[in-house]
Amino acid sequence: xxxxxxxxxxxxxxxxxxxxxxxxxxxxxxxxxxxxxxxxxxxxxxxxxxxxxxxxxxxxxxxxxxxxxxxxxxxxxxxxxxxxxxxxxxxxxxxxxxxxxxxxxxxxxxxxxxxxxxxxxxxxxxxxxxxxxxxxxxxxxxxxxxxxxxxxxxxxxxxxxxxxxxxxxxxxxxxxxxxxxxxxxxxxxxxxxxxxxxxxxxxxxxxxxxxxxxxxxxxxxxxxxxxxxxxxxxxxxxxxxxxxxxxxxxxxxxxxxxxxxxxxxxxxxxxxxxxxxxxxxxxxxxxxxxxxxxxxxxxxxxxxxxxxxxxxxxxxxxxxxxxxxxxxxxxxxxxxxxxxxxxxxxxxxxxxxxxxxxxxxxxxxxxxxxxxx
Amino acid sequence: xxxxxxxxxxxxxxxxxxxxxxxxxxxxxxxxxxxxxxxxxxxxxxxxxxxxxxxxxxxxxxxxxxxxxxxxxxxxxxxxxxxxxxxxxxxxxxxxxxxxxxxxxxxxxxxxxxxxxxxxxxxxxxxxxxxxxxxxxxxxxxxxxxxxxxxxxxxxxxxxxxxxxxxxxxxxxxxxxxxxxxxxxxxxxxxxxxxxxxxxxxxxxxxxxxxxxxxxxxxxxxxxxxxxxxxxxxxxxxxxxxxxxxxxxxxxxxxxxxxxxxxxxxxxxxxxxxxxxxxxxxxxxxxxxxxxxxxxxxxxxxxxxxxxxxxxxxxxxxxxxxxxxxxxxxxxxxxxxxxxxxxxxxxxxxxxxxxxxxxxxxxxxxxxxxxxx
Numbered sequence: 001x002x003x004x005x006x007x008x009x010x011x012x013x014x015x016x017x018x019x020x021x022x023x024x025x026x027x028x029x030x031x032x033x034x035x036x037x038x039x040x041x042x043x044x045x046x047x048x049x050x051x052x053x054x055x056x057x058x059x060x061x062x063x064x065x066x067x068x069x070x071x072x073x074x075x076x077x078x079x080x081x082x083x084x085x086x087x088x089x090x091x092x093x094x095x096x097x098x099x100x101x102x103x104x105x106x107x108x109x110x111x112x113x114x115x116x117x118x119x120x121x122x123x124x125x126x127x128x129x130x131x132x133x134x135x136x137x138x139x140x141x142x143x144x145x146x147x148x149x150x151x152x153x154x155x156x157x158x159x160x161x162x163x164x165x166x167x168x169x170x171x172x173x174x175x176x177x178x179x180x181x182x183x184x185x186x187x188x189x190x191x192x193x194x195x196x197x198x199x200x201x202x203x204x205x206x207x208x209x210x211x212x213x214x215x216x217x218x219x220x221x222x223x224x225x226x227x228x229x230x231x232x233x234x235x236x237x238x239x240x241x242x243x244x245x246x247x248x249x250x251x252x253x254x255x256x257x258x259x260x261x262x263x264x265x266x267x268x269x270x271x272x273x274x275x276x277x278x279x280x281x282x283x284x285x286x287x288x289x290x291x292x293x294x295x296x297x298x299x300x301x302x303x304x305x306x307x308x309x310x311x312x313x314x315x316x317x318x319x320x321x322x323x324x325x326x327x328x329x330x331x332x333x334x335x336x337x338x339x340x341x342x343x344x345x346x347x348x349x350x351x352x353x354x355x356x357x358x359x360x361x362x363x364x365x366x367x368x369x370x371x372x373x
Numbered sequence: 374x375x376x377x378x379x380x381x382x383x384x385x386x387x388x389x390x391x392x393x394x395x396x397x398x399x400x401x402x403x404x405x406x407x408x409x410x411x412x413x414x415x416x417x418x419x420x421x422x423x424x425x426x427x428x429x430x431x432x433x434x435x436x437x438x439x440x441x442x443x444x445x446x447x448x449x450x451x452x453x454x455x456x457x458x459x460x461x462x463x464x465x466x467x468x469x470x471x472x473x474x475x476x477x478x479x480x481x482x483x484x485x486x487x488x489x490x491x492x493x494x495x496x497x498x499x500x501x502x503x504x505x506x507x508x509x510x511x512x513x514x515x516x517x518x519x520x521x522x523x524x525x526x527x528x529x530x531x532x533x534x535x536x537x538x539x540x541x542x543x544x545x546x547x548x549x550x551x552x553x554x555x556x557x558x559x560x561x562x563x564x565x566x567x568x569x570x571x572x573x574x575x576x577x578x579x580x581x582x583x584x585x586x587x588x589x590x591x592x593x594x595x596x597x598x599x600x601x602x603x604x605x606x607x608x609x610x611x612x613x614x615x616x617x618x619x620x621x622x623x624x625x626x627x628x629x630x631x632x633x634x635x636x637x638x639x640x641x642x643x644x645x646x647x648x649x650x651x652x653x654x655x656x657x658x659x660x661x662x663x664x665x666x667x668x669x670x671x672x673x674x675x676x677x678x679x680x681x682x683x684x685x686x687x688x689x690x691x692x693x694x695x696x697x698x699x700x701x702x703x704x705x706x707x708x709x710x711x712x713x714x715x716x717x718x719x720x721x722x723x724x725x726x727x728x729x730x731x732x733x734x735x736x737x738x739x740x741x742x743x744x745x746x
Contacts, residue, residue, distance in 0.1 A: 038690070042697035046679065067666075067690040075669060075686050083682050293440075296448060306419065309456050313448050317411070317440040324415035327697055 003140075003181040003209045005241050009350040013233065013260040016349040019210075019241050021087040021139040022179060023079065026054045028241060028262040029349075031248055031342045032089060033269065033335050036062050038072070038082040041270045042327045043335065045084045051305060051336045052343070055087040055140075057265040060132050061096035061124075065117050069135035077137030089140040089265070091245070092129045092170075092185075095214070098147045106146075108162060126169040134180065141180050142212065143170040150189035150215050150228075160194050163187045163214075164201050171206050181209035183243060189215055190224065192231040199235035210263075211236055212243040217266075222252065229259045236260070250279060250341050251366050254358040257345050269338050273330035276319040279337040283365050287330065292316040305336035376554040376582045378614050382723040386606065386633040389722040392583075392614050394460040394512040395552060396452065399427045401614060401635040402722075404621055404715045405462060406642065406708050409435050411445070411455040414643045415700045416708065418457045424678060424709045425716070428460040428513075430638040433505050434469035434497075438490050442508035450510030462513040462638070464618070465502045465543075465558075468587070471520045479519075481535060499542040507553065513583065514553050516543040520588050523562035523601075529588075533567050536560045537574050544579050554582035556616060562588055563597065565604040572608035583636075584609055585616040590639075595625065602632045609633070623652060623714050624739050627731040630718050642711050646703035649692040652710040656738050660703065665689040678709035 002022050009016040019026040032055040033040045033048065040048060040056060048056065058078060063069060075081045078088050097103065101113035101122075110125030129144035144166050148159040167184050174182050184202035188194030202211060213232055216225050229244075236242045241262040247253070248266020256264070269279065276287050278299045287299075295312035302308075307315075307329045318326030341361070348357035375395050382389040392399040405428040406413045406421065413421060413429060421429065431451055436442060448454045451461050470476065474486035474495075483498030502517035517539050521532040540557050547555050557575035561567030575584060586605060589598050602617075609615045614635040620626070621639020629637070642652065649660050651672045660672075668685035675681075680688075680702045691699030714734070721730035 037694050037696060038687070039696050039698040042701070044679065044698065044701060066694055067686070071667065071686065071690075074667060075684060081684070081687055083687075294444060294447060306417065311448060311454070313440070313444065314411075314454055314456075317444075321410050321439055323410060323412050324697065324700055325412040325417065328415070328417060328701070 002178060005210070005239065011349040011352050011354045012258065014257050014345075014349045014354050015260060015262060016346045017241070017262060019262075021181070023085060023087045023139050024054060026087055026263075027343075027346060029253075029257045029342050029346055030055060030263055031253065031338050032057045032263065032265040034059075034265055034267045035082065035084075036267070037066065038063060038078060040331075040335070041274065042324075042331045043270070045082065047306070047332050048084070048335070049086075051332065051339055053086070053335070053339060055089055055263075056084060057089045057091065058082075058136070058138065059093070059096060060090045060129060060136065061093035061100070063090075063136060064093065064122070064132050065115050069132045073135040073137070079137065087140065088138040090133045090136050090138040090142065092133070092142040092144040093124055094129070094145045095147050095245070097124055108165065126166040127173045130170055130173040134174065137180070139180060140210065141174065141182055143167045143182065143184050143208075145185040145187060145214055147187070147215050147218070148189065150218060150220060153189075153191060156187070156189035156191060156194060160187045160198050164198070164205075167202060167206055171208075177209050183210040183212055184208040185212045185214040185245070186232065186236070187215050188232070190220070190228055195228070195232040196235045199232065203237055208240070210241040210243060212245050213261075214245055216244065217246040217252075222255075225252070226255050226259075229256060229261070233259050233261075248338060250338060251362055253338070253342055254345070254362055257342070258354065258358055264342070269334035270331045273334045274327050276326070276330065278315070278330055279334045281361070281364050287312065287315050287319045289316070299333055300337070303333060303336060304340070305332055307333035307336075375551060378583070378612065384722040384725050384727045385631065387630050387718075387722045387727050388633060388635060389719045390614070390635060392635075394554070396458060396460045396512050397427060399460055399636075400716075400719060402626075402630045402715050402719055403428060403636055404626065404711050405430045405636065405638040407432075407638055407640045408455065408457075409640070410439065411436060411451060413704075413708070414647065415697075415704045416643070418455065420679070420705050421457070421708070422459075424705065424712055426459070426708070426712060428462055428636075429457060430462045430464065431455075431509070431511065432466070432469060433463045433502060433509065434466035434473070436463075436509060437466065437495070437505050438488050442505045446508040446510065452510065460513065461511040463506050463509050463511040463515065465506070465515040465517040466497055467502070467518045468520050468618070470497055481538065499539040500546045503543055503546040507547065510553070512553060514547070514555055515585065516540045516555065516557050516581075518558040518560060518587055520560070520591070521562065523588050523591060523593060526562075526564060529560070529562035529564060529567060533560045533571050537571070537578075540575060540579055544581075550582050556583040556585050557581040558585045558587040558618070559605065559609070560588050561605070563593070563601055568601070568605040569608045572605065576610055581613070583614040583616060585618050586634075587618055589617065590619040590625075595628075598625070599628050599632075602629060602634070606632050606634075621711060623711060624735055626711070626715055627718070627735055630715070630722075631727065631731055637715070642707035643704045646707045647700050649699070649703065651688070651703055652707045654734070654737055660685065660688050660692045662689075672706055673710070676706060676709060677713070678705055680706035680709075
């Protein structure tokens, strides 16, 4: 059955499961690479297949601006347009509107903003977001939400209330989950009572196929984010997938999966790749460093991705000379690293040794990585 | 035997052959993609394999500056460094010195110039070029030559004489062709007597495993280049491969192969790809054009490369949004297009119908392509 979520094992609060979709199964926990404009930057779909990727994410806001959801629909939908036949998730546009665009007006009906591309005035409402996401045709679609700064109580309170009213309208505009499953988004910033209220409302008053935690990873410290998960997760559903939006740092994945999160997405692996950085068991490393100049070893032995064929010396050369192949090789290495890391955690959950795995991973990764706070 | 050149068929002046090298056979005629800095820009080696590429070219001048031939040698040579186990050809650096660098001094011993990267003063001589190319370790290496403007008789005459003296020194510095075959370069600009003199000198006074025609495709019209081939080719060897440097436009390949050229290299296919252009049987097309906005067809039916899976509408979207995947997909399409085009000509030579093939190709390609003169 489409969008059935099976939990096949638990280990503490962590769960291993399978989310069934019309375009195939997603083994959870799972990290989704981000294909903002209907392409995971620099990575051909067949390479994603090779790495065992299932779900990829695409951005409603960006695709609405370019090339427009009408064109994507005309071309047979996102799957056909970008030649990705496995599951796709689209976000609602809410996060980008509140972070990228110049907002002219926000009211209970929706948001009017200027495109960050050409300044054109655009109106997004819950109904419009549903329409765009239906035209794009992803397997999983998200409610249009308001994403405020997480630590201004009054603003967060208003945003939670508005997000709930908008969630009702999204559900009304998209009542049939058989082809595209609608997920709700829990808001509430850093306030336990608001998170509880939001999680309960979405489950008890509406009911969705899955639930996201929104408004985290927006600038707070890692400690604050883990704390927010600590008091939010008890109110998240047990039978449905739980999706932590915008999170993908390897250490954050450990902490979140330990707390019971099932789904993630993040641009970090491809973004840092384009800046010349590689993810390794010893933390994030800048391949520009002179120490790699004569290093004949791959970034990581046993990574089992194509990049393993190339030496750090060669990768450093590509990064220093700004060669496109450097973006490509680091992007697939980084995506593969995160996918494998989450896959390792899934296996550890099934075998009841997640705590050992994450402790060993974090001891090595966080200790060595100076970029972590 | 290494670097044996077999001619397996002729059709008029055109020849189909096989050049044997320590890293495998090169079927000729053959177009070599250019990997300036030890990477064909944006194209992973395994994609080149998939397209049936054999020889690729790398640039001595660029690799001497970055990362330095010492490092490449230390990393096991170019083949291992860039993970390309098929044949490689390096040029001598001569062309880049005379076109890219700021020259401080040119004398009979060599050239002193400033690096285009950091202005450092660098000295290149025939012996130094041989040393660098031996350290890089390509299968085919080129004589260090002087490449002057082709239509100033006195300068060309002096450059021919100097190129010959340098060719003697290159041969002396690299007497053993068993692992790396040294090719000579015929200069002489637009002057038939100088081209004849140069071709005869290199063959009769020295003797190389192969011979290049240098100093063409440097700004003259296509008609002038074909004319120069007309009066130069009769003096080129019949038993050795003939290499026209820097040429790769599909129409130029027709005209040159008809006149008996065996080898080519050119950055055009990847360079125009990065500017959003695709090579098609109807000429070069700019994928940015609005006419492709809603076009569900691939760039070219039956191209048999990965890009065939994607619609023109999607490629236009990638080009317009400056997505890296657009560079990748257009680069492999364009390289594949040129490799297939030359392969088609090779088959036509073997079957004795090259004239029909080129006439049909040119009638469609040149007529429709407004970029051609």
